[in-house]
Amino acid sequence: MCAASSSVAGRDGLAVLDAEEVRRALTRIAHEILERTHGGGQVILLGIPTRGVPLARRLAARIGEFEGLEVPCGSLDVTMHRDDLRLRPARALGRTDLPMGGVDGKTIVLVDDVLYSGRTVRAALDALTDLGRPKAVQLAVLVDRGHRELPIRADYVGKNLPTSQREVVRVLLSEVDGQDVVLIGEDGRKP
Amino acid sequence: MKRHLISAADLSRADALLILDTAEELASLADRPIKKLPTLRGRTVVNLFFEDSTRTRISFEAAAKRLSADVINFSAKGSSVGKGESLKDTALTLEAMGSDAVVIRHSASGAAHRLAGWVQGSVVNAGDGTHEHPTQALLDAFTIRRRLKGNGTRGAGLDGIRVTIVGDVLHSRVARSNVLLLSTLGAEVTLAAPPTLLPLAVENWPCSVSYDLDCELPKSDVVMMLRVQQERMTAAYFPSVREYSRRYGLDAARMGRLPDHAIVMHPGPMNRGVEIAADVADSVRSTIVEQVANGVTTRMAVLYLLLGGTEFPAVAQ
Numbered sequence: 001m002c003a004a005s006s007s008v009a010g011r012d013g014l015a016v017l018d019a020e021e022v023r024r025a026l027t028r029i030a031h032e033i034l035e036r037t038h039g040g041g042q043v044i045l046l047g048i049p050t051r052g053v054p055l056a057r058r059l060a061a062r063i064g065e066f067e068g069l070e071v072p073c074g075s076l077d078v079t080m081h082r083d084d085l086r087l088r089p090a091r092a093l094g095r096t097d098l099p100m101g102g103v104d105g106k107t108i109v110l111v112d113d114v115l116y117s118g119r120t121v122r123a124a125l126d127a128l129t130d131l132g133r134p135k136a137v138q139l140a141v142l143v144d145r146g147h148r149e150l151p152i153r154a155d156y157v158g159k160n161l162p163t164s165q166r167e168v169v170r171v172l173l174s175e176v177d178g179q180d181v182v183l184i185g186e187d188g189r190k191p
Numbered sequence: 192m193k194r195h196l197i198s199a200a201d202l203s204r205a206d207a208l209l210i211l212d213t214a215e216e217l218a219s220l221a222d223r224p225i226k227k228l229p230t231l232r233g234r235t236v237v238n239l240f241f242e243d244s245t246r247t248r249i250s251f252e253a254a255a256k257r258l259s260a261d262v263i264n265f266s267a268k269g270s271s272v273g274k275g276e277s278l279k280d281t282a283l284t285l286e287a288m289g290s291d292a293v294v295i296r297h298s299a300s301g302a303a304h305r306l307a308g309w310v311q312g313s314v315v316n317a318g319d320g321t322h323e324h325p326t327q328a329l330l331d332a333f334t335i336r337r338r339l340k341g342n343g344t345r346g347a348g349l350d351g352i353r354v355t356i357v358g359d360v361l362h363s364r365v366a367r368s369n370v371l372l373l374s375t376l377g378a379e380v381t382l383a384a385p386p387t388l389l390p391l392a393v394e395n396w397p398c399s400v401s402y403d404l405d406c407e408l409p410k411s412d413v414v415m416m417l418r419v420q421q422e423r424m425t426a427a428y429f430p431s432v433r434e435y436s437r438r439y440g441l442d443a444a445r446m447g448r449l450p451d452h453a454i455v456m457h458p459g460p461m462n463r464g465v466e467i468a469a470d471v472a473d474s475v476r477s478t479i480v481e482q483v484a485n486g487v488t489t490r491m492a493v494l495y496l497l498l499g500g501t502e503f504p505a506v507a508q
Binding site for chain 2: 077080081085086087088089090091092093094095096126130131132
């Protein structure tokens with residue numbers, strides 16, 4: 001379906017999605033969101049910091065281009081709801097920014113860069129419960145790398161990437177890192 | 192961050208900014224339907240108050256409860272302290288009951304520091320004698336940043352902001368903590384007080400000193416009024432309350448000399464009519480009620496950063 005990627009082996013590992021492929025994956029996800037939510041009328045896109053937030057903004061912009069529809073988007077910090085807080089020193093919080101009107105009765109699409117154990121999404125669901133009662137919650141991720149530890153699956157996936165648990169998947173985005181690329185490498189620091 | 196919060200001097204600029212930025216994130220919690228986070232579930236915070244307090248104790252209690260910690264309140268009145276139990280024995284008793292953090296207010300300067308050597312958990316100083324009150328300084332810094340730099344400011348210090356702290360500096364733990372923290376954050380602090388109410392060696396503090404409030408007012412962005420602590424005064428520090436109020440009290444006429452954007456702060460409790468006039472305390476420039484609200488948020492940030500992460504190994508002191 002997609003053209004052979006110009007895989008570059010770099011310092012941080014192998015590029016599995018380049019900027020063009022990231023763009024195409026997001027375009028497809030944007031179309032799928034419109035299709036699955038019957039036009040995206042009651043949809044709010046909530047990105048999970050750090051890299052879910054620019055992804056949510058890009059999806060909102062894409063939907064705006066296709067349908068002329070302004071989809072509200074925001075960010076949802078899950079730090080305070082994580083189950084691994086006690087395993088590391090206390091960390092700085094990300095931003096939680098909800099669009100005006102809150103989440104009650106809306107279809108929430110959570111947006112994150114990588115879906116791995118599913119624990120971040122579990123924390124996000126808890127955080128969301130404290131903010132109100134959405135009509136439905138869906139999940140969009142750029143990369144699903146498998147190895148779920150909880151019964152969670154994504155509704156929209158940019159790329160399914162079979163990995164081993166020793167490998168590290170990193171998503172770089174131009175808003176945060178200066179370039180768009182998805183890298184896979186052996187070991188190293190956690191993505 | 193260190194393991195305890197005893198003195199504002201323990202905080203580096205990065206630590207202080209981390210606390211303020213965390214508080215900024217937590218501030219939005221007050222607008223939510225569920226004002227509670229599960230972060231400190233299963234942790235126990237003991238409020239150990241040997242001195243009277245309204246806002247600090249309730250503020251710490253609210254902060255701990257909003258983070259889902261269990262709170263045990265202890266006040267010296269009606270406890271075994273009346274039978275002569277020492278601070279150390281009291282602390283060890285509480286520790287044996289499984290406390291993860293102790294918030295202590297004591298009339299003796301250095302009590303929090305002593306306590307930190309005896310207990311395993313974190314110690315937060317909520318006021319020790321005339322020494323320090325670091326969480327008050329943090330909430331004051333947070334209030335100044337929000338008022339003068341806007342809500343939602345992150346990563347910014349207080350560089351170039353001129354703060355004048357007025358009144359009973361000698362007996363004030365709030366003043367000492369504020370001078371240390373605000374100067375760490377880049378503010379220029381001036382103490383304005385009668386010579387009798389300035390502590391010894393004040394010239395070594397990172398601030399300037401003035402005996403004339405009126406000439407400081409036009410160049411201040413923030414005026415912080417201190418309570419005249421009559422309960423700690425053992426000598427005559429000024430001829431009469433009326434004279435003190437004339438020279439160092441903030442009334443409407445003096446407030447008029449401040450720049451338009453300047454704010455008036457007071458750590459509370461206020462002596463209306465002594466250091467601050469009632470119409471000034473109730474004016475739009477006064478941040479006194481805001482300071483109380485910000486107190487809960489800031490203390491949540493402190494408790495989260497001390498208790499939220501991994502437990503400190505016993506050797507890492």
